[in-house]
Amino acid sequence: MPSVIALDAMGSDKAPKPEIEGALQAARHHGTRVLLVGPQDRLKAELARYPGARRLPVEIVHASEVITMEDKVEAIRGKRDSSIRVGLRLVREGRAAGFVTAGNTGAAMATAKVVLGALPGVDRPALAAAFPTVLNTAAVLLDVGANVDCTPQNLEQFAVMGDIYCRSIFGVKKPRVGLLSIGEEESKGNDLTREAFQLLKQLPIQFIGNVEGRDLYNGHVDVIVADGFVGNVALKTSEGVAKLVRTVLKETLKSTITRQVGAYLSRNAFSDFKKRLDHTEYGGAPLLGVRGVCIITHGSSNTNAIKNAIRVAAEFAEGRVNETIERELAGLRPLAGATP
């Protein structure tokens, strides 16, 4: 039986269009049943524009409120009927196998922790981001922002969860797991990473030691473990560099006619280039370690990004990733500080 995925219809910058189209594509191409969560009347009207929609397994679940990107913690807490909260409740109640949102990341993480709770053995859920490498493989970085001050034990759990996610979703048999630090030697790093190093090397995973910022994209490591502050800085710095490169390249290619002709002849290269570095192919960032499936995608998500996030949510549920996380964490030595 195909999975049922709840989708926040009001999350992305251009909501609900990418959400509705992404839901329809996921239903059409992967047979996924999608519950579109948001204001019923508006969604009904929007959905009516797509002639084939009625024959596809896409339904609307009403949620009267919407959390904006600017909403502060208090506002988020006050919106009891937000599309994020209603969608996550569908997962908790077993009516959906997973939830996808392109909305406010902080709100989605906080609400998921409250509504779904953590898996047994997990102290802190972690947000995992996937991106392309030079070798055309995927690499996973976690945590990218769920936890700012971490203990070595938190990083240990991130390593286990990242390893399982990489195996389950990207099909890497024995992921190479690295600890993000500032030098390769065991002695390099800060207090946190040096202690975490000792824990990670005892885990039944392929721990390859410390890796550096430049290793994120060179394909030499599959899973990179960091505390949420460092992971978030690395991720957003990458976005900054990518934007710098795009802007400068565009400016220099436009500055003379010859260059413009050259750029025109090479245009397929630029679209291939864009495709190869396209993060929308990776289906968003799962919040690993919560009881249920919760995938958070970028606010700028397009139809393709939403479709892929729905696919990943379904694969995540069908692959029983959470059961594996629970089992493997229980199999480790009793974890210091873990809630049993």
Place this chain on the structure above:
Amino acid sequence: MPSVIALDAMGSDKAPKPEIEGALQAARHHGTRVLLVGPQDRLKAELARYPGARRLPVEIVHASEVITMEDKVEAIRGKRDSSIRVGLRLVREGRAAGFVTAGNTGAAMATAKVVLGALPGVDRPALAAAFPTVLNTAAVLLDVGANVDCTPQNLEQFAVMGDIYCRSIFGVKKPRVGLLSIGEEESKGNDLTREAFQLLKQLPIQFIGNVEGRDLYNGHVDVIVADGFVGNVALKTSEGVAKLVRTVLKETLKSTITRQVGAYLSRNAFSDFKKRLDHTEYGGAPLLGVRGVCIITHGSSNTNAIKNAIRVAAEFAEGRVNETIERELAGLRPLAGATP
């Protein structure tokens, strides 16, 4: 009187060629006197290949040992006559106004701290890296690796030193100083940044609050303050993204004949592009807060990078940056934990 700058002749990956040529260019174009530090016989033979060299103010100072990029702490300590140590001694003894090296960064920082010591009021010297932004301005990030576990007071001192460096070397009248964090609000960040935020907002600088990884390159901030671990991760992640982009772009542009023709026509755009993102223009990373001038450049430095680093070292000395740091730190409220 022109400054005398001591240059580690054996630091870069292709040493001593870029060093010798960089020294000759600095002497020719800026009138700087350069002391080339390294094995006398070898440098003498190399220098003899450049016909005009004898008329330029470039001299050799003998150092029998060389620290390699692979040398561990013990090896570094053991090499008492290394080109790095001898060069720094020239600064301490007042025979040179500054020192430049493209060698082992860790060794250079550690040796500078020992040989030169810290300026009054500075607890921890910090390495400052400069890079280009979308708006074609320079931004300064510090610390990028001198200190892994920092206190809020350390970050406060980094802010003051970064501000002065940006004013003195890049001529920015009132630099916008930001604290690298993971959200703009004052409440966002980890324990360290939240405490540092409170200190930075009391400083007589233009503190613009928290900035994120993506702000490093958007030109909205001139000086970005971070602990050495986070700063190093941000810097090396940037290198990783830049390499990813270069590799993928090259591959996609070469894959068909049409694209190759297009790339050929646009070739000047690519060289402009390279130039605009060229870090060698910025003259390396100064170790701010030591008693003396110490500039560390990338191991891959070419002639231009060395020439610019020598220029920056001279400007640093002539601009009396260290005197300003000392004076402005003394002018602050008595700093908690600062060595008087």
